[in-house]
Amino acid sequence: MNFVNECIKCTVDQCKHHAQSQNYCSLNSIMVGTHENNPTMDQCTDCKSFEVK
Template sequence: MNSFINESIKCSVNQCRHHANSKNFCSLDCISVGTHEANPKMDQCTDCLSFEVK
Protein backbone atom coordinates (compact mmCIF):
# COMPACT_ATOMS: atom_id res chain seq x y z
CA MET A 1 0.00 0.00 0.00
CA ASN A 2 1.29 3.46 -0.92
CA SER A 3 1.34 5.71 2.13
CA PHE A 4 2.83 8.76 0.36
CA ILE A 5 0.33 11.04 -1.36
CA ASN A 6 1.57 13.60 -3.85
CA GLU A 7 -1.27 16.10 -3.97
CA SER A 8 0.36 17.78 -6.98
CA ILE A 9 -0.42 14.77 -9.19
CA LYS A 10 -4.10 13.85 -9.40
CA CYS A 11 -4.85 10.30 -10.54
CA SER A 12 -7.99 8.16 -10.64
CA VAL A 13 -6.39 5.00 -12.10
CA ASN A 14 -6.89 2.53 -9.24
CA GLN A 15 -5.18 -0.23 -11.25
CA CYS A 16 -1.84 1.60 -11.15
CA ARG A 17 0.82 0.49 -8.70
CA HIS A 18 1.52 4.16 -7.87
CA HIS A 19 -2.07 5.16 -7.08
CA ALA A 20 -2.27 6.59 -3.55
CA ASN A 21 -5.11 4.17 -2.63
CA SER A 22 -6.91 6.26 -0.03
CA LYS A 23 -7.26 9.31 -2.32
CA ASN A 24 -7.20 9.99 -6.07
CA PHE A 25 -3.57 11.05 -6.20
CA CYS A 26 -0.27 9.55 -7.30
CA SER A 27 2.38 8.37 -4.86
CA LEU A 28 5.33 9.24 -7.12
CA ASP A 29 7.42 12.41 -6.78
CA CYS A 30 7.02 13.02 -10.52
CA ILE A 31 5.56 11.25 -13.55
CA SER A 32 6.43 10.99 -17.24
CA VAL A 33 3.77 11.84 -19.82
CA GLY A 34 4.03 10.78 -23.44
CA THR A 35 1.93 10.03 -26.49
CA HIS A 36 1.09 7.06 -28.68
CA GLU A 37 0.24 9.29 -31.67
CA ALA A 38 2.51 10.87 -34.27
CA ASN A 39 0.61 14.18 -34.06
CA PRO A 40 -1.49 14.31 -30.87
CA LYS A 41 -4.46 16.69 -30.93
CA MET A 42 -6.63 15.44 -28.03
CA ASP A 43 -6.04 14.50 -24.41
CA GLN A 44 -6.95 10.89 -25.27
CA CYS A 45 -3.72 10.76 -27.32
CA THR A 46 -1.53 11.18 -24.22
CA ASP A 47 -0.39 8.53 -21.76
CA CYS A 48 1.10 8.35 -18.28
CA LEU A 49 4.37 6.56 -19.01
CA SER A 50 4.89 5.99 -15.29
CA PHE A 51 1.89 3.63 -15.16
CA GLU A 52 2.57 0.15 -13.74
CA VAL A 53 -0.10 -2.47 -13.19
CA LYS A 54 -0.68 -3.44 -9.53
Protein backbone atom coordinates (compact mmCIF):
# COMPACT_ATOMS: atom_id res chain seq x y z
CA MET A 1 0.00 0.00 0.00
CA ASN A 2 1.56 3.28 -1.06
CA PHE A 3 -0.69 5.97 0.40
CA VAL A 4 -0.90 6.66 4.14
CA ASN A 5 -3.34 9.35 5.27
CA GLU A 6 -1.78 10.64 8.48
CA CYS A 7 -4.97 12.63 9.19
CA ILE A 8 -6.95 9.39 9.74
CA LYS A 9 -5.55 7.17 12.47
CA CYS A 10 -6.82 3.58 12.53
CA THR A 11 -5.92 0.39 14.41
CA VAL A 12 -8.33 -1.96 12.60
CA ASP A 13 -5.82 -3.98 10.60
CA GLN A 14 -8.58 -6.32 9.38
CA CYS A 15 -9.77 -3.48 7.14
CA LYS A 16 -8.77 -3.45 3.49
CA HIS A 17 -7.93 0.28 3.82
CA HIS A 18 -5.60 -0.07 6.82
CA ALA A 19 -2.08 1.14 6.02
CA GLN A 20 -0.58 -2.25 6.96
CA SER A 21 2.52 -1.59 9.08
CA GLN A 22 1.27 1.83 10.24
CA ASN A 23 -1.85 2.68 12.25
CA TYR A 24 -3.40 4.90 9.61
CA CYS A 25 -6.05 4.67 6.92
CA SER A 26 -5.15 4.70 3.23
CA LEU A 27 -8.35 6.45 2.11
CA ASN A 28 -8.56 10.19 1.38
CA SER A 29 -11.65 10.41 3.58
CA ILE A 30 -13.96 8.11 5.54
CA MET A 31 -17.69 8.03 6.32
CA VAL A 32 -18.63 7.77 9.98
CA GLY A 33 -22.15 6.61 10.84
CA THR A 34 -24.13 4.99 13.61
CA HIS A 35 -26.16 1.84 14.21
CA GLU A 36 -28.24 3.45 16.96
CA ASN A 37 -31.35 5.67 16.81
CA ASN A 38 -29.93 7.96 19.50
CA PRO A 39 -26.15 7.52 19.82
CA THR A 40 -24.79 8.57 23.21
CA MET A 41 -21.38 6.86 23.39
CA ASP A 42 -18.44 6.36 21.04
CA GLN A 43 -19.31 2.64 20.85
CA CYS A 44 -22.49 3.65 19.00
CA THR A 45 -20.52 4.97 16.00
CA ASP A 46 -19.11 3.01 13.07
CA CYS A 47 -16.64 3.54 10.25
CA LYS A 48 -18.92 3.06 7.25
CA SER A 49 -15.85 2.92 4.98
CA PHE A 50 -14.73 -0.38 6.54
CA GLU A 51 -14.16 -3.25 4.12
CA VAL A 52 -12.82 -6.59 5.27
CA LYS A 53 -9.49 -7.67 3.72
